Amino acid sequence: MNLPTSPTPADSRVLPAAHPLQSGRTSASPLVTTYQGTRGPVTPVWMMRQAGRSLPEYRALRVGTDMLDACLDPAMASEITLQPVRRHGVDAGIFFSDIVVPIKLAGVDVSIVAGKGPVLPHPVRTADDVRNLPTLDEAALAPISEAVALTVDALGDIPLIGFAGAPFTLAAYLVEGGPSKDHIAARTMMHSDPESWQALMRWTATVTGAFLRAQILAGASAAQLFDSWAGALSLADYTAKVAPASALALARVHGLEYTAPDAASRTVPIVHFGVGTGELLGAMHDVGADVMGVDYRIPLDEASRRLGGTVPLQGNIDPAFLAAPWPVLEAHVLDVLERGKAAPAHVLNLGHGVPPDTDPAVITRLVAFVHQVAADAASSLPAPTPAA
Incomplete structure (x- = not known):
């Protein structure tokens, strides 16, 4: 599978002067510097799906509003993004949206069914289906840009992470027509009709790359590509049939430059995450992730070993521990922090999203605990010897 890359034009590689990274508001934040590979005194912490279903204020706000409508209401999407930052004191916001939003904005009929997930009444399974997919007019991304701008203004020096679904995960939804346990229809198309598969992956890479780029240009300080279903693939299939499309999507945000406080030229950090992808870590990193x-x-120490010990990591608290007694969760968090030391730098996160029935007080306590661990470690260091 040889998808040509679509590099960002040279004249648009430099972030605008008002961007939080370029202006210095977030470029020295613990999250961004850790993503850049610098281990600081504090391990930054945020949670996937921290915005949304586990919070009572979210459920109250969403009453009577469809999920995708909430994602496309800039004021509502911004408020939902900000809720966990206020409540938990996390070190970053994660933009509240859904991976199928760019598909919907392109004109594909998709809805999110409660308790099930994205549902598409007209699956994409033939060459004609792929050819008839609509072209995304990037002007349709205006509500996304507006929501990000509102959120960034409210966050101040706390960075916002933009996110998008990886091309394979989007393609799997399109082919299957909804969630699937084994993604057999998508994997079958991959092998039985490789030309249509390549065209479908190009389409998903184009729309999701545009979605991610819009968030970065509007003020997000990092990008995360989320591949929910890549764990269903062999390494050979991922490398040959999927990785080129992920690289194409990330080409839209790869190399976006800003000047750091130390006057060095840096690029917007890119995170790549997948579910059940321990065997794919190296290949997923190679598509353009930092x-x-x-x-x-x-x-995490095994993950770092598989990546050659040179790649900053994010993760990987087991969400099941969030409902365990506090001493059990505390011991697990300390273990994750200790194993994270094998990597050059580490951002603490869950190894998947916050379960909907999680007690929000547990997340708040966990974040405070991680910050306190850093404070206690700093206070135990010997005092510096006075200069002669």
Whole structure:
């Protein structure tokens, strides 16, 4: 599968002067510097799906509003993004949206069914289906840009992370028509009709790359590509049939430059995360990621070993521990922090999303605990010897 890349035009590689990274508001934040590979005194912490279903204020706000309508209401999407930052004191916001939003904005009929997920009444399974997919008019992304701008203004020096679904995960939804346990229809199309598969992957890479780029240009300080279903693939299939499309999507945000406080030229950090992808870590990193998210199935020290010990990591608390007694969760968090030391730098996160029935007080306590661990470690250091 040889998808040509679509590099960002040279004259648009430099972020605008008002961008939080370029202006210095977020470029020295613990999250961004950790993503850049610098281990600081504090391990930054945020949670996937921290915005949304586990929060009572979210459920109250969403009453009577469809999920995708909420994603496309800039004021509502911004408020939902900000809710966990206010409540939990996390070190970053994660933009509230859904991976199928760019598909909907392109004109594909898709809805999110409660308790099931994205549903498409007209699956894409033939060459004609692929040819008839609509072209995304990037002007349709205006509500996304507006929501990000509102959120960034409210966050101040706390960075916002933009996110998008990886091309394979989007393609799997399109082919299957909804969630699937084994993605057999998508994997069958991959092998039985490789030309249509390549065209479908090009389409998904184009729309999701545009979605991610819009968030970055509007003020997000990092990008995360989320591949929910890549764990269903063999390494050979991922490398040959999927990785080129992920690289094409990330080409829209790869190399966006800003000047750091130390006057060095840096680029917007890119995180790549997948579920059940321990065997794919190296290949997923190679598509253009700076940081690898790791799910809860392998320990961080093993993940770092597989990546050659040179890649910053994000993860990987098992979400199941959030309902365990506090001493059990505390011991697990300390273990994750200790294993994270094998990597050059580490952002603490879950190894998947916050379960909907999680007690929000547990997340708040967890974030405070991680910050306190850093404070206690700093206070235990010997005092510097006075200069002669």
